[in-house]
Amino acid sequence: MSTNALRDAWATLVPDRRDDPGNRHGPLPPLLIALTVVTGLVDAFSYLVLGRVFVANMTGNVVFIAFALAGSHDFSLAASLVALLAFAVGALLGGRLGVRFAAHRGRLLLAAVVAEAVLVLASYLYCLLVPHAETGGSRYLLVVLLGLAMGAQNAAVRRLAVPDLTTTVLTLTITGIAADSRAAGGGDSKIGRRLLSALSMFLGAFLGGLAALHGHAALPLLPAAVLLALACAALATQARSTLPWTGKP
Known part of the structure; x- marks a missing residue:
């Protein structure tokens, strides 16, 4: 990775705090970036534990609905x-917050x-307290709680309008790495920030997968709740800052 890419990634993780x-x-x-890790953790739980359903990646759910309607029994319509x-x-509630x-x-x-954080923590505690929470009506309750949480996150992040950090959608991010590269005739692919976003999602999904498959089924939700609390x-x-970044982008 080039020096510029590393500098871009570092500036994303450790932004300049000057009143500029x-x-x-x-x-x-x-x-x-932390919320992107949370997305990977939560979607790992929903897909691996709740049975091939996403609560953050709605593109996947649209495709799953199509598969179910086509006759596949591997996906729940x-x-x-x-x-x-x-x-x-x-997302509607997140829009109201916006x-x-x-x-x-x-x-x-x-x-x-x-x-x-409240919704994710409630989901985690529910899994601990209710036997077989990943099945029957409990499964749908968890899908609702986590779907609400991720919809609100996405609506808020959309309003923030920070380039290349959507916390959920990586298709355009990965496209930008290639399409804006010098090899494609572009000037700057922002590969540092974009790769960091993709790696954050990968890390969350990987850790969530390890936790769900080799630990307690609800375990991916615990680090997600901790990251949200932090x-x-x-x-x-x-909350009381009046620096320029707090206003409209």
């Missing part, structure tokens, strides 16, 4: 539809992450 009008996103990039609906409702906190991006993300703590320190 050019510092457009402040502490948001590393927080969004009901579970995918419930996930889509829950995600949409979560309107409520339109003037301060830090408070917007804080509100969304607090709600997400993000809440970091954002709480920025």
